[in-house]
Amino acid sequence: MSEKEQSNITVAPPRRFTLPKSRILRGKRNFQNLFSGTALIKSPSVNLRYTTFNTSEWDFKIGFISPKKTGNAVQRNNAKRVMRESFRLNQHEIIQAVQEQGIGLHCVLIARTTNLRFAEVQTHVVTMLDELRNRLLSTNQTI
Numbered sequence: 001m002s003e004k005e006q007s008n009i010t011v012a013p014p015r016r017f018t019l020p021k022s023r024i025l026r027g028k029r030n031f032q033n034l035f036s037g038t039a040l041i042k043s044p045s046v047n048l049r050y051t052t053f054n055t056s057e058w059d060f061k062i063g064f065i066s067p068k069k070t071g072n073a074v075q076r077n078n079a080k081r082v083m084r085e086s087f088r089l090n091q092h093e094i095i096q097a098v099q100e101q102g103i104g105l106h107c108v109l110i111a112r113t114t115n116l117r118f119a120e121v122q123t124h125v126v127t128m129l130d131e132l133r134n135r136l137l138s139t140n141q142t143i
Contacts, residue, residue: 019088025063025106034063034106041131043124045116046083050107050132052139058104060095062087066111079111086122090129097133107132 025031034051041048064083066076087109098105109125 017089017091019084019091023061025061025108030061030106031063031108034108039135041128043112043128045111045113045120046124046128047110047112048107048125048128048132049110050105052136053104053106055104058106060098060104061106062091063106063108065108070111071114075114076111079114079116082116082118082121083109083111083125086118086125089122090126093126093129094133097136101136103136105136 025034034049038049038051041050064080064087066079066083068076070076070079094105
């Protein structure tokens with residue numbers, strides 16, 4: 001039996017691109033609060049709905065929704081997987097702004113179409129996160 005080779009990597013990567021379970025939005029009450037009085041950012045393939053809280057005790061949480069009108073279960077799961085991956089790679093853009101301002105933010109990405117392509121969704125998610133960060137910065141400066 002051969003021995004396992006040692007890794008040459010000794011330094012940890014500067015940024016971790018993980019999406020822990022603690023950042024996933026869960027619970028009926030949280031989704032009801034999110035859909036009752038929130039703002040919406042639209043794109044052709046994905047919508048971003050969000051709500052903010054003045055205290056940081058609510059922290060940052062995100063959910064991923066693919067309605068039944070977008071297709072069968074396989075297509076809905078694929079859409080959620082693509083949205084989750086595109087957010088996971090670009091989450092640093094919004095999490096840093098939320099932590100600097102000391103606010104709570106709950107948001108959800110909602111698929112609008114079937115057969116989402118990763119490159120398309122990623123560009124839309126990046127532009128929506130930029131728009132969200134700009135909205136958060138402008139509302140915090142007026143307070």
